[in-house]
Amino acid sequence: MARTPSPKRPCRICKRGFLPNAPVKDRQKTCDHPSCQRDGFAFILHRFLTDGFLTALGHNELLLYFFLVLVSDRNGLSFYSYDRICTMLELRIDQYVKAKDSLIEKDLIAFDGTLFQVLS
Numbered sequence: 513m514a515r516t517p518s519p520k521r522p523c524r525i526c527k528r529g530f531l532p533n534a535p536v537k538d539r540q541k542t543c544d545h546p547s548c549q550r551d552g553f554a555f556i557l558h559r560f561l562t563d564g565f566l567t568a569l570g571h572n573e574l575l576l577y578f579f580l581v582l583v584s585d586r587n588g589l590s591f592y593s594y595d596r597i598c599t600m601l602e603l604r605i606d607q608y609v610k611a612k613d614s615l616i617e618k619d620l621i622a623f624d625g626t627l628f629q630v631l632s
């Protein structure tokens with residue numbers, strides 16, 4: 513018996529399989545997750561500069577923080593794995609761990625082992 517191909521397609525951004533909305537079909541390139549929506553946006557509070565975080569953080573901390581702000585949903589949550597983050601940001605695992613731990617220590621992010629949350 514021939515196997516029917518899955519109607520799911522990979523999201524262009526997060527690579528997870530999703531079912532396109534019927535009216536859109538092949539034109540839908542991303543899943544419905546908020547962090548994959550093209551019309552989403554991210555912003556950094558001006559307080560990040562005036563409170564001294566921009567100058568106090570190291571290069572990798574800034575890189576990771578801006579990445580997490582960029583990919584997070586409206587609640588500041590993101591679910592990228594460490595290996596994906598390291599690949600996208602070209603960080604070694606030790607650089608990633610150091611930057612993550614530093615951001616947690618400064619109360620800029622929270623991490624439960626799976627989910628990140630950018631704190632304001």
Ligand SMILES: [Zn+2]
Nearest residue numbers: 523526543548
């Ligand atoms: Zn997606």
